[in-house]
Amino acid sequence: MTDQSAAVPRSVRRGPPITLTCDCGERRYLRYGERWKCEKCGKTWNTKRIPVEQYAAIRATQMRYRRIPLAISVFGGTTQLVVTWMIWPPPCFFIAGTAT
Numbered sequence: 001m002t003d004q005s006a007a008v009p010r011s012v013r014r015g016p017p018i019t020l021t022c023d024c025g026e027r028r029y030l031r032y033g034e035r036w037k038c039e040k041c042g043k044t045w046n047t048k049r050i051p052v053e054q055y056a057a058i059r060a061t062q063m064r065y066r067r068i069p070l071a072i073s074v075f076g077g078t079t080q081l082v083v084t085w086m087i088w089p090p091p092c093f094f095i096a097g098t099a100t
Ligand SMILES: [Zn+2]
Pocket: 022, 023, 024, 025, 026, 038, 039, 040, 041, 042, 043
């Protein structure tokens, strides 16, 4: 690792990979600060050219989009559990219900 990569915040370096599509159509996933030389056309790509602030913004957007399906799945799972309990109550609930 060079001195330059050390200047990149850890959160950014550990962030999601950047999808890079070369002019020739070759695609590669790179971490921030990584360099890639296209095997097809020989063009070099340097993700460090992307300003850190811009990458942080991209990362924030990606995280936000990742949170939506997670929220939906959590909500869906909870709803399903509640509905299941209403139809088939767990044994402890059932006992408590019949005892009274
Ligand atoms: Zn290329």
